[in-house]
Amino acid sequence: MTENIKAVELSKKQREISISEFFTRNRHLLGFDNPTRALMMVVKEAVDNALDATMEMKVLPEIYVELKQLNEDRFIVIVEDNGPGIIKQQIPNIFAKLLYGSKFHTLKQNRGQQGIGISAAVLYSQLTTGKFTKIISKIHPKKPAHYFELHIDTKRNEPIIERDHEVDWNKDHGTRIELELEARYQKGRQSVDEYIKQTAIVNPHAKIIYITPEKERIEFPRVTNDLPKEPKEIKPHPHGIEIGTLIRMLKDTTSTTLSSFLQNDFSRIGPTVSSNICDEAKLSTRAKPSSLENSQIEILFKVIQNTKIIAPPTDCLSPIGSELLEKGLKKEIQADFFTTTTRPPSVYRGMPFLIEAAIAYGGDLDKESTIRLMRFANRVPLLYQQGACGITEGASDITWRPYGLGQSSGNLPTGPAIIVVHIASVWVPFTSEAKEAIAHYDEILKEIKLALQDCGRKLAAYIRKNVKAKEQKERISLFEKYIPELAFSLSNLTGEKSAIIEENLKKILNKNMSKLIESVQEDGKEESKE
């Protein structure tokens, strides 16, 4: 009988799809759409992890990146850091289990956010080459280093440990990852080279050594010994959550009453606000959070959204800082003029964020083409999806002409400039899991514009001054050309010797050179004398 029922028949085909399997089929969602981009993504995930690890240990990062080309479309990527290392038991989980990590459950300004990063790289390596990912990690000079070779069991989303033994590693502490993958290497705006260069710009405290596939060694020096302020972890702001999150939080909380849940698990809710919310939602302050029914949670959610709650704390953010951003740019970009701005923190949807911007102008930069826009989120360069990014919209919305750049309306400006925008946030709103484009929140766009306009004003002042200085020089040299002419005319008019008049005029010019340069700035009108 059952054999004839369609649903039963279908049920034989229905089964849980593991996240690993899901990724296998939808690798583009994570940014692994093509071999070129895949190479960049793997490097990016590994370098991001390295920088975050050193940050957690509060050591100045020393990161080693190497690309080895095996054949046209096969590469080995090696990334090594001097971070705290990972204890032996955790190594397989961190590298060979998707969505495993310490970052997913917190709100903190981190490079990665979803914990999908490095294990996705491992999976990509496995899928394209079948090779094991090799990890070495050491947590203390006196402890041994551990060597692992890992795969992911894609059905169960569990690590497969192929090898696991101690090795000698000439390093006090740190982690090294080596992956083999199908990939393609190219130069240009969306290359690994560019990614590392931009990473060096926004991480001026890091020293990065990069060995290119051509075996060229590029060293990005450290220009400051100050570690960035460590971002603080904050609890979610009530206005920044969705109902699903609220349901999960109610289930997971260790608080025993609704009132203490609201106060302990959110930022900015005190006893008064907490009891007001409970009253309004017609719930007991002592209700057990996990016992609320869905209809009650819905009401609670609405009440929370309608309650006035002060904005979240913003001291949790760690900007690069104007001075360091400028240093970072100066070491990697050849330009005549640099200006930077760090905006005060602001809030979108309950999430604190902060915008920094910079403009580099002149020098070797191309005068004719569109400016280069460098986008960063939590110190990570964004190289793809520029057109879809809120930063691009913010920069295009500004009228740049008054600031000395060319522009056809609604487009990015043109001129010899690089425009840099960095968004730091506990939760950067990307438009997709590939984490390449910032969502278009009004609050964020507004801050981007304010930051860029501030840089623009300083740029305009610089251009005005320097164009003027150049003109002044030209004009002084014009006097030198006029002098023989005037001497000649005066000689014709008076019969005096031209050479003597010329000599005397030159003396006056030399004596008054500095005064003359100043007077150039005055209005050119012939002054009237009463």
Add this chain to the structure above:
Amino acid sequence: MEKKNQKNKSKEEIELLGRRIVNQIDKGKNPEIVFPLRNLSNIVYDKKTKTLKLGDKKGSRLFFNVAHAKKFLQTVEVASIIKKELLDSGKHEHLRGVFYISKRTIPGTNVNIVDDQTESDKAIEDLEVITGLSREQMHVSANKMGSMVGNIILEDSGDTIDCSKLGRGGYSVPSITDELSFKKVNAKYILYMEKAAIFERLNEDKFWQKNNAILVTSQGQTTRGIRRLLQRLSDEENLPIYVLTDFDCWGFYIYSVIKYGSIALAHASEKLTIPGVKFLGITADDIVKYDLKKHLIKLNEQDLTRMKQVSEYEWFKENKDWLRQLKMMKDFGAKAEIQALATKGISFISEKYLPEKIKNKEFLD
């Protein structure tokens, strides 16, 4: 003929300018030329003499000032040309010629001492106010753009000219009229007109013969030569002068330049203005009287702008009759050309309009 001491005086004055500058240079000073400003802010309407004059505001031109240097050089260069090429040799040269002599590229630059004729013309006008010499005294002439017919015999450079025997073209008035002498004048008045076409009409109709008049024209703005000629005829021969222009603000201004002087040449007013001159037409009243409304031309943007400027000039602003004319023009929203009279018949102007107006003394002052 020009007297010898005038030529020497001109030479001295222009040389003096050069000497002053050389002295400043010898003393290590920034060379400076000081002269009366020649813009509207320094134009004064002298109510007593009814002429436009330059006020007391002085401008200063410095060589070592980027904004002035080129003009300074132009002034001195043109002065040296006048001294060396014209006064020393006793020859005259046209404004255009002075431009070409001064036009050359400064070595090592792409800068010309003068780029177009307006710059050398301006330098000459500047030299007039600086030295007190007139352009004519500096031996510089301008385009001759004017004709004269009538019962007048004059002497020009030794030639005797009878202006009643010069056919349809008439006597071509030279640009410098200071040196003409009037031998025999037999006319009751002078009719000056803006349009050469009207001059030809009236000449063909032998208007001057029938009405015993002298006809003068200079297409458009009146040249200095004609203005000086009219002034001399007014002063020396005691002839009344009537002005005939289009009914528009440009025509009104042509009249006011002859009568009071112009902003550009306020420094030369004394030798050019004729306070006794009268405006004959065309007036707003003529348009009403002769029923010319059908032949009006709508005022355009420029006309309205010019109207606003003209009605703010002191010498118009304080004259009720002229304000009335301007108001009527504004009310018409239109202007008229002299030729509109031809709609009443080709010779209406010479046979009816002019004789009637002059007989009835229908003038504006």
